[in-house]
Amino acid sequence: MAQKKNAVIVGGGTSKFGVRQAHILDMIQEAARACANDIPGLKPADIDGLIVATTMAGRHSSALNTAPLVVHRLGLKPTSLCIRLDTLCAGSNSAVIVAKGMIESGIAEVILITGAEKVYMPQRWETNYTQLAVNDHDWDSAMGLGVPPPFFAMIAKMHMKRYGTTKEQMAHVSVTNYAYGDGHVNGHFAGRTLTMEQALEARLIADPFGLYDCCPLSDGASAIIVASEERAKAMSDKPLVYLRGTGQHATHSMSAGWPGDTLAEWPHLKKAGEVAFKNAKLTPKDMDVIQTHDCFTISEIIELEELGFCNKGEGGAFAASGAIGINGVIPTNTDGGLLVYGHPFGASGARQAIEICKQLQGRAIHQVKNAAFGLTHNLSGTCAQHTVVVYGKEPVK
């Protein structure tokens, strides 16, 4: 058997995220163009594999079998792989796991991953209504579980009660992420700033969350190239960023199967992180920069705990200490994250991958000095599943 190849992320780009006057296929074309701008040596004919990550394309754009539509619009002729993949908010991060395996095994050489959503419809009610279908519909959704804020608000209340986490600590997360969002012109809230006072005085969305504790829903698309080391060297002279380890863990779909002692404990994330670190032959201490799924401020706090960057229950104080800032112990969501860059579900994992790629190549907008190892994490659904990918400037030996 041939020796295992190494898979690397070469680069990528996103469309403008936000409430867009565009079709989902328009935004995928914009993201592909941005990806090509980032990798001048990339030719569409080089791409032999395609993974399209989207949740809402079937319902919102009447595009159930999305991959051939993307093939046509981008002028691709894939020969190894041409699929749509859906794990909700982790779609394009899951695609990275698939691409890694396909490239390491030699089945594919150059894979385009694009994630995209058209969330906003001619009538706004449809967006929230569609979200009834992204949970365990006949059970939790029929109880009214649709949009995420109420569920995560209960998580926050429980974390505050059990561990003493405060609204001020949560506000530190959003203020930090707004500072990181500065300069990312394609972000949903590009150009906006946030102070502690504004964060704490914002209108209530779902107690205890104010407006800035919640990420927006966004239209948008992202695109990245994952390739074999050899092909990456041929198309780019930038430092190689290796896909070192991955982990994905789901334990349930419905609330009755929640795996934690309470909503404040996320053992399924802890497990996904442990698997990814083991495969990457690294530990949380090795990480220089991370992108975690900050759909709400409390999410980032719990993720810092469960991924092993601080002790359980201390995530709030850890974030408020400045640990997640650019000069902190573990700079987190350095492109603004979901809170500021926005959240088109299937596009978010690849957006995170772009930021880690740039950080490890030394060309990020808010650059972490000498960043050599990084991580991306997405949760999906109402915290039903966790997806973790670990990156490094060196391959696993």
Added chain:
Amino acid sequence: MAELQKAEITGTPALNGTYISEMDMWPFETQEFNRIYPFYDNLRAGKFTTTKCKKCGHVTYPPQVICPKCWAEELEWVELPQRAKVVTLTETQAGAPIGFEPPLIMAWLTFGEKSPLKHLLGRIIHCKEGELKEGDEVKFVTFSVPAHPIEVKKDTKICDRVFYAFEPVK
């Protein structure tokens, strides 16, 4: 606005007045579309039930066709406790999905150490905003939800439906 839409706005005239099942907010509860339909029959009788594995004894929720623990097909229906305690709750004033009138109150419920069903996200009805507190006891309650049609050969059968929620114990 709703009346105006029905009368004058016809994006796809062929669909006017038709029931679109893929947009339905409630389950398809009937035997024709669901092998766990006894759950809904039991709801109509005021019972909160689920399936228990006859091979390994595992009780699962929601009810299933095979046991998720040992994959046995031999399952039986058992009753679940109808009273629970509120661990934490959330009240939605704005942004609730269409069909759920605000305030939409949802609570994280626990059913006690002895219950095979440990916790559940439950909608709380018959309750005013600000009335429910952590630690309160709630009880199971059923109500009818809109019926839907299904085609049976050349006829249309109307399927009555039911669902459940919880209400404060007063």
